[in-house]
Amino acid sequence: MQQAVNIIKVGGNIIDNEEKLASFLKDFSELKGLKVLIHGGGKVATEISKGLGIEAKMVDGRRITDNETLKIVTMVYAGLINKNLVAKLQALSCNAIGLTGADANIIPAHKRPVKEIDYGFVGDVEEGKMDGKILSTLLQAELTPILAPLTHDQQGNMLNTNADTIASTVAVSLSKNFKVNLIYCFEKDGVLDGEDKVIPAISKTYFAELKEQGIVVAGMIPKLDNAFAAIDKGVSSVYIMHADGLKDLINNDRNSGTKIS
């Protein structure tokens, strides 16, 4: 039987809240088995930018990563947030190792090509090129990788990269050698139905129905599309759930969120 690995993505709003973060990290440190954490950015980058008088650059409502913004996100994501997570997890006896996609070229990527919009220093992950070898080596050395949402362009520049995409890419690449669960933790209890109740499980057919009925909308659709794509590529299951339910899911196999399979 293949060994299990839980790939957990935690969003910026947990990172931003000291109390929620402390509670999440305690739970995370107590999860049984192999695990990887991918963290989002949070508001700190915006605050530091403001402090330095750097304005967020927007084109057609999209955020652009120009040279100055790249410096900020590299500092904040790979430095401040990533290393504070590592130090806090180390204090909880979790042997964390903080990395970006550039380190050991873990997550191959390239600068997003300019089409209608030039997003600047934004990375598109090259999923097919990620072999997961180094992450496997680290997991086998009993380390817990903590990944910041950054990659590099193979030409000397860091790239701002979507944390959800990094999570699914890592999950797919590790599914060659492990039984992988991909878990998106956020501030809601899961995918909600028309009456704000959690839908405990979604299959592909059910997802089509939910979309048709307009129950699942906007922001959730790409998340679920990604989830099904990950399943198609070998990931065992994907969960979308509240961070509070994480420990119960992994240590006691009790799902309080939404399971996609």
Added chain:
Amino acid sequence: MQQAVNIIKVGGNIIDNEEKLASFLKDFSELKGLKVLIHGGGKVATEISKGLGIEAKMVDGRRITDNETLKIVTMVYAGLINKNLVAKLQALSCNAIGLTGADANIIPAHKRPVKEIDYGFVGDVEEGKMDGKILSTLLQAELTPILAPLTHDQQGNMLNTNADTIASTVAVSLSKNFKVNLIYCFEKDGVLDGEDKVIPAISKTYFAELKEQGIVVAGMIPKLDNAFAAIDKGVSSVYIMHADGLKDLINNDRNSGTKIS
């Protein structure tokens, strides 16, 4: 025969200079064999602090790492500098992995105890507790560790830590399993004599003479004390030299700096 590892420390004034840095990284990427890079901080942290209106806190002429300064050095050393070095080395086909002493608890440390001065969040390395196991695993996986001058206090906080000390600690810990050369690269050609000529080799006896004659003074004495301490603890040789001589030393065994042994 034991495999050789070169532990190279590069100072802030090379980090600060784009041209010198590019030349150094090209040379570093072309060094044969296993290697580890430890980098200093440079002026960027001071510039970012100024930009954010944070003043350097000094007590009795010593720099204090208060909470705000800790955030800055964590961002700049572990984020901006470390990841830019990694991205640049990756572009030069050197499989760099950027870490701090907190990651995988590579370099055990504690907060410096308050005596006459409270240095704040400054780390004192616990050399005897460092086993070098993770670094060996990374080196054996054909990775090149790039270490930022930060450790952690085992209680959830990062600590600002002297890069020279990190370099000698890493060198000593790896000398159990490897033949280790420790190389301090800086902007001078080596340890200079009374006529500003490089002294090619210094033994313990000769060092005592040089001190007595007042030829080696001030800043160089602790560097040399550290060098001899490292040799006593198993490091094969220590070099203090100009960054430009690095490639010739390692690839061609031609020493243009000062060898301590």
